[in-house]
Amino acid sequence: AQSVTQLGSHVSVSEGALVLLRCNYSSSVPPYLFWYVQYPNQGLQLLLKYTTGATLVKGINGFEAEFKKSETSFHLTKPSAHMSDAAEYFCAVRVMIYNQGGKLIFGQGTELSVKP
Amino acid sequence: DTAVSQTPKYLVTQMGNDKSIKCEQNLGHDTMYWYKQDSKKFLKIMFSYNNKELIINETVPNRFSPKSPDKAHLNLHINSLELGDSAVYFCASSQVPSALHFGNGTRLTVT
Numbered sequence: 001a002q003s004v005t006q007l008g009s010h011v012s013v014s015e016g017a018l019v020l021l022r023c024n025y026s027s028s029v030p031p032y033l034f035w036y037v038q039y040p041n042q043g044l045q046l047l048l049k050y051t052t053g054a055t056l057v058k059g060i061n062g063f064e065a066e067f068k069k070s071e072t073s074f075h076l077t078k079p080s081a082h083m084s085d086a087a088e089y090f091c092a093v094r095v096m097i098y099n100q101g102g103k104l105i106f107g108q109g110t111e112l113s114v115k116p
Numbered sequence: 117d118t119a120v121s122q123t124p125k126y127l128v129t130q131m132g133n134d135k136s137i138k139c140e141q142n143l144g145h146d147t148m149y150w151y152k153q154d155s156k157k158f159l160k161i162m163f164s165y166n167n168k169e170l171i172i173n174e175t176v177p178n179r180f181s182p183k184s185p186d187k188a189h190l191n192l193h194i195n196s197l198e199l200g201d202s203a204v205y206f207c208a209s210s211q212v213p214s215a216l217h218f219g220n221g222t223r224l225t226v227t
Contacts (some may be wrong), residue, residue, distance in 0.1 A: 040220075041223075043221050044219070058150070088157055102147075102212055102213060103164055103172055104161070104216055106159040108156075109158070111157075
């Protein structure tokens, strides 16, 4: 069965520092992987996704993630954190069901704090 | 134009009451979902509809009944509300196998 584990429920970085949010997945089939961001009192916004092809995917707001099959990982990075990046981040894997649809299974979320 | 819209945004009610949450998407997607986010921010799927057909029902109590009158709408009715139903409920849509697009959520508080 597919699953997602996010390492670290809280990550704190200084403004301008590297952001690294870790995600490991378990999947018996080639995975579709996603990162979402949730700002307070808002819905989830897609940051980036990996389906097939290039393993380094770029998303919005300067974020990128690299799919590493050998490590079953899909870590999210950003070279330089901004105060506006403070939010909850979710990694997710898609599970297909009977070719009629599917669902996303989410990790537990990582809260990113950015210190001035 | 909002892609996935839910109403109401906030819902405060007493135990035992019945309430509904409505969701509409204008993206032309075939599949719609209800997710529940608990107080620890954990997201869990409740239901999924594909072209008005129920595809996923994830061990949700019978008090929760989704209805999809057409593929652009998915409503959630909850009977006999309990304290444990307090959460944020998110509607989402997708064109499989692409990403889900989420609404802004309905914060349900049961007192």
